[in-house]
Amino acid sequence: MPDTHNTVDRAGTRLDGAAVPAATAAAAGVRDLHADWLKAAAIVGVVCIHAGLPFHDVFRFGVPVFVGLWAFYLEKALSRRRPETHARFLVQRMVELAVPYLAWTLLYIEKFYASRWSATPLHTIVGGWFGGYGWSGQYYFVILFQLTLLFPLLRRCVAQVPTLPVIVAGVALNVLAGYWLLDHRWIGAVGDRLFIYWIPYVVMGIALARGQFRRAPGLVMAAVLLLLAAPFETESPSEHSAYLASTVTIASLLLLVAAVAADRAAPARSNPGLLARAVAFVGRNTFAIFVGNVAMLEVLKSTGFTASAVSRAGPFGLLAVVAATLAGCLCIGWLLKRLGQGILVGKP
Numbered sequence: 001m002p003d004t005h006n007t008v009d010r011a012g013t014r015l016d017g018a019a020v021p022a023a024t025a026a027a028a029g030v031r032d033l034h035a036d037w038l039k040a041a042a043i044v045g046v047v048c049i050h051a052g053l054p055f056h057d058v059f060r061f062g063v064p065v066f067v068g069l070w071a072f073y074l075e076k077a078l079s080r081r082r083p084e085t086h087a088r089f090l091v092q093r094m095v096e097l098a099v100p101y102l103a104w105t106l107l108y109i110e111k112f113y114a115s116r117w118s119a120t121p122l123h124t125i126v127g128g129w130f131g132g133y134g135w136s137g138q139y140y141f142v143i144l145f146q147l148t149l150l151f152p153l154l155r156r157c158v159a160q161v162p163t164l165p166v167i168v169a170g171v172a173l174n175v176l177a178g179y180w181l182l183d184h185r186w187i188g189a190v191g192d193r194l195f196i197y198w199i200p201y202v203v204m205g206i207a208l209a210r211g212q213f214r215r216a217p218g219l220v221m222a223a224v225l226l227l228l229a230a231p232f233e234t235e236s237p238s239e240h241s242a243y244l245a246s247t248v249t250i251a252s253l254l255l256l257v258a259a260v261a262a263d264r265a266a267p268a269r270s271n272p273g274l275l276a277r278a279v280a281f282v283g284r285n286t287f288a289i290f291v292g293n294v295a296m297l298e299v300l301k302s303t304g305f306t307a308s309a310v311s312r313a314g315p316f317g318l319l320a321v322v323a324a325t326l327a328g329c330l331c332i333g334w335l336l337k338r339l340g341q342g343i344l345v346g347k348p
Contacts, residue, residue, distance in 0.1 A: 010215060044059075045059030071202040101138075140290070143193060177244050201252065219255075289326060295331075
């Protein structure tokens with residue numbers, strides 16, 4: 001996932017051209033540790049889903065919280081810039097998304113569909129292979145393209161309309177879509193790739209960036225309990241997408257509030273411990289793991305690592321597959337950055 005936690009532009013200046021004092025720049029370099037914990041947990045959850053761990057719907061909070069944190073940091077970035085620079089900044093962000101989207105999509109099409117070009121209808125290639133169904137996780141890019149275009153409108157709406165009713169309405173719409181609306185032929189064809197299902201997380205991210213919603217005890221525990229209940233809800237034959245389940249939706253929103261509020265309340269630590277640095281490292285490289293995990297899982301499968309791990313430890317062997325995938329993706333990200341291709345893993 002894109003790491004949007006850049007409070008100061010490279011070279012120590014804001015995008016509006018104003019110089020940033022060294023002390024301010026240093027302070028801005030301190031990461032939001034609780035947000036990093038959430039991002040690290042989310043990306044591990046994404047890999048667990050793709051690896052096929054049992055009860056994987058417990059990990060469905062991953063993409064929702066990434067969307068919420070994307071909106072949180074994008075709102076903070078825009079709030080520091082002059083309004084006349086916003087359009088240029090958003091276009092830049094679109095380009096930074098488009099490059100890895102196209103590169104990884106072409107790579108995975110070559111891997112999974114190379115022999116099927118001539119026999120595949122154009123609408124399947126455009127709407128499927130390039131439209132969010134081409135590889136596991138591709139839909140995230142499709143969602144962010146839509147939300148980036150709509151972001152100026154969404155942030156104005158948050159400023160003019162009470163936030164909580166909008167979030168509640170969005171949650172209700174998601175539940176209705178999951179149980180009934182996706183039965184409609186045309187709505188079902190789009191699925192949860194449409195931006196409207198992800199608005200609750202965007203609104204929450206913007207609201208948190210503007211200082212709304214305070215820390216409250218028990219938010220994380222409530223979220224965990226909801227996620228533990230998610231597999232029971234998503235077993236329903238009427239439930240089309242686990243991301244639209246009420247348990248997943250509400251739990252994701254609670255986790256967003258808990259992480260951001262905790263970082264707001266906690267003093268910044270200039271010398272974090274080893275575990276905190278490890279979590280921050282994963283938090284900085286979630287994009288590399290997100291785009292590379294499909295390839296790594298294929299490598300582990302083709303080399304027999306996955307089969308061997310499962311034969312030795314049953315379903316628990318998949319945990320070794322997840323760990324190897326994470327390590328491999330981090331190595332891929334490091335290598336691409338060393339080769340000057342960091343934009344492919346979200347590091348332009």
